[in-house]
Amino acid sequence: MKIVNVTHGSFYALGAYAGASLTGAWLARGYPPALSYAVLLVAALGITLVFAPLIERGILRFMYAKDEAVILLITYALFLVLEDVIKLIWGVNPYFIAEPYALLGSFQVAGMAYPTYNLILIALAVIFGGGLAWLLNSTRVGKLLRAVIHDPEVSRAMGVNVGRYYLVTFTIGSLLAALAGSFTAPTVSVVPGLGVEIIVLSFAVVVIGGLGSLPGAALGAVIVGVVRSFSVHYLPAVELFVIYFVMAAVLAVRPRGLFSLEEPRKI
Amino acid sequence: MKKLLVALVAVALAPGVLAQNVKIGIVAFISGPAAAPFGVPAKNAAEFVIEELNAGKGPAPYAKRGFGGATIETVIVDEAGSTTTQVTEFRNLVQRHNVDLVIGYISSGNCLAIAPVAEELKKFTNFFDCGTPRIFEDAAYKYVFRTSSTATKDSVGAALYVRDTKPNTRSIAGINQNYAWGQDSWGDFELAMKVLVPSVEVKTSQMPKLFAGQYNAEISALLGAGADVIHSSFWNGDLEALILQGGPRGLMQKSMTILTTGETAMHKLGAQIPDGTVLGARGPFGPYAPNNRYNQWFSKGFEAKFQAPPNYASYQMAQAILGVKLAWEKAQDANGGKRPSNEQVAAALENATFEGPGGTVRMANGKGHQAVMETVYGTTKLVNGKLTLVNVKRYPAEKVNPPEGVKSADWIKNGFK
Numbered sequence: 001m002k003i004v005n006v007t008h009g010s011f012y013a014l015g016a017y018a019g020a021s022l023t024g025a026w027l028a029r030g031y032p033p034a035l036s037y038a039v040l041l042v043a044a045l046g047i048t049l050v051f052a053p054l055i056e057r058g059i060l061r062f063m064y065a066k067d068e069a070v071i072l073l074i075t076y077a078l079f080l081v082l083e084d085v086i087k088l089i090w091g092v093n094p095y096f097i098a099e100p101y102a103l104l105g106s107f108q109v110a111g112m113a114y115p116t117y118n119l120i121l122i123a124l125a126v127i128f129g130g131g132l133a134w135l136l137n138s139t140r141v142g143k144l145l146r147a148v149i150h151d152p153e154v155s156r157a158m159g160v161n162v163g164r165y166y167l168v169t170f171t172i173g174s175l176l177a178a179l180a181g182s183f184t185a186p187t188v189s190v191v192p193g194l195g196v197e198i199i200v201l202s203f204a205v206v207v208i209g210g211l212g213s214l215p216g217a218a219l220g221a222v223i224v225g226v227v228r229s230f231s232v233h234y235l236p237a238v239e240l241f242v243i244y245f246v247m248a249a250v251l252a253v254r255p256r257g258l259f260s261l262e263e264p265r266k267i
Numbered sequence: 268m269k270k271l272l273v274a275l276v277a278v279a280l281a282p283g284v285l286a287q288n289v290k291i292g293i294v295a296f297i298s299g300p301a302a303a304p305f306g307v308p309a310k311n312a313a314e315f316v317i318e319e320l321n322a323g324k325g326p327a328p329y330a331k332r333g334f335g336g337a338t339i340e341t342v343i344v345d346e347a348g349s350t351t352t353q354v355t356e357f358r359n360l361v362q363r364h365n366v367d368l369v370i371g372y373i374s375s376g377n378c379l380a381i382a383p384v385a386e387e388l389k390k391f392t393n394f395f396d397c398g399t400p401r402i403f404e405d406a407a408y409k410y411v412f413r414t415s416s417t418a419t420k421d422s423v424g425a426a427l428y429v430r431d432t433k434p435n436t437r438s439i440a441g442i443n444q445n446y447a448w449g450q451d452s453w454g455d456f457e458l459a460m461k462v463l464v465p466s467v468e469v470k471t472s473q474m475p476k477l478f479a480g481q482y483n484a485e486i487s488a489l490l491g492a493g494a495d496v497i498h499s500s501f502w503n504g505d506l507e508a509l510i511l512q513g514g515p516r517g518l519m520q521k522s523m524t525i526l527t528t529g530e531t532a533m534h535k536l537g538a539q540i541p542d543g544t545v546l547g548a549r550g551p552f553g554p555y556a557p558n559n560r561y562n563q564w565f566s567k568g569f570e571a572k573f574q575a576p577p578n579y580a581s582y583q584m585a586q587a588i589l590g591v592k593l594a595w596e597k598a599q600d601a602n603g604g605k606r607p608s609n610e611q612v613a614a615a616l617e618n619a620t621f622e623g624p625g626g627t628v629r630m631a632n633g634k635g636h637q638a639v640m641e642t643v644y645g646t647t648k649l650v651n652g653k654l655t656l657v658n659v660k661r662y663p664a665e666k667v668n669p670p671e672g673v674k675s676a677d678w679i680k681n682g683f684k
Contacts, residue, residue, distance in 0.1 A: 087298070092298060092299075092302045092303050092307070093303045094303055094503075094504050094507060094535065096507065096511065096535065096536065096539075098511045098514075098515075098539055101511065101512075101515060102514070102515045102539075105515070106515055106516055106517070112487060112490050112491060113490065113515075113516040113517045114487075114516065115512075115515050115516060117515075118483065184481075186511075187481070187483075187508070187511060187512055188480045188481065188504065188508045188511070188512075189480075189503075189504035189505075189506075189507035189508045189511065190504075191300055191303070191478075191503065191504035192298075192299065192300065193299070193300055193478060194480065197478060197479065197480055228484060229484040229487070232473065232475075232484040232485055232487075232488050233484070233487070233488045233491065236471060236472060236473050236474060236488070237474070239473075239474070239475065240445060240474075240475075240476050
């Protein structure tokens, strides 16, 4: 959609809050904790369906003709608004739901305990990342979507309902962010400002990978995770700086990121 | 974002009395990440204590209504925002709201910035919570006070607790937030441990950024390091996230983990804090508070009003107000019953000793402007599903605070002399 969507951070936070409060209510009523994973999924879906269409239909659809930098600023403004909306809905007190995280216990690798829940997170990332790649590259809908992104005018002329594609695409993108937040909620204290942290890190990931590239984002995420972990283990003093060093190094060699897409030129 | 909430707590008894009110600027985080663990409990404490004092319901010697008979009214300011914003807000409090005195500030950065401005404006200011020892070690003030102890006490107390409860400690590790509070806390703890156990080995010092939220890599590094003791001064969501992520991975079982501000997480996480975790409360507050009449009045009244127990920030705010009240009334008495000036109140609080819900507060350092108090640590143990604290050890003020005129770092380096 050629949108650098800063509200992704808000959807991450909304997902975390919805996941924490819905799962908390589920567990408080004595329902089976094993189903709390499904509740996390439902919470992400529910909160996305409330906010994403509202934002896309209510604001963004009027802005698509504007410059990409202007849309970036608009999503940033929306991000700030949503930060306060979150405070209005959930207040400033932290929310915890540790049960889904602790329920599965841990497993040992080289004498070190790792939470089994992290395997769920990895599995979810693979499933949704793979599913998205399949959707975009191997289905008619995905190909039409790429056509819409490449040239909305021609797509419209060919009979594609561009507005609907924008709406569905924005909603699916927001759902992915909300899912990440919802499934991260059991491992953190859900507090105001959650979205700020993640959006900065996500920006580094997509810049390293190349804006608009799905394999690039996946590789960027792995690079950021591995480099940060190495730093934490072997050189903790530079941990804060190391991700941005990698980002700067990649940009110095490949200014459009590792997997930068070919830039088609209209003639 | 600048937020200003003006709250008139007092009820004027008659039209002419309003002019005699004592107007106090109360500054604490009302929004942002520090609001829930510190700012709001502190603001609530101020609200409770001032209501009680205005009604003349404080325990003796705080039983006189308001401040020396004058009703207290408050102007509450949000501490969120940059240091520059806070300096502007402080000037607003003094020059636009014409407050008589200011009680507030949680952030050490804000305290360092406000102190010289308070001095310039000749406005009596009492810091209730911030921990940096630099305020009165690097400068001397006439109008600025702090009725809570410095962070040095927390780190030295933690090191003494390690020596006393785990005397065979050979190695330590740390996970602290990468800014002044985290670095100073770790620095003091590391130094104190090296003095107490000269052969101690530092396995790793993790310094993730403030509010990072995810600590899986750091926990792996700490588990891999296998230090005997882990020190953390984490607070707010970071503290809770560390407990939630470290608990299921056995971090607290593998190493004795000391959380210097752990008391703030106690009320929220309860049984989710693993057994054997050492919790501090930045002094004799919360579960470590003495059973004196001030604590009975404060903790019961606070809990009844807010349906939550007061945490250490609440205690520090309460003792800050009570200390200033005593000084105000002493100065008023010395002034023949007339309203005292800021200079007279400052002179009355200098080198004073008073009792509060956390016990004895002595304004013994910083030329009589900096309080010293005892500190306490204890270890968690679940009993019938309820979190309790065992092996509680109290360290008197002289053991955990440097003597007057000696800088904290020098005091620790010289073997606490």
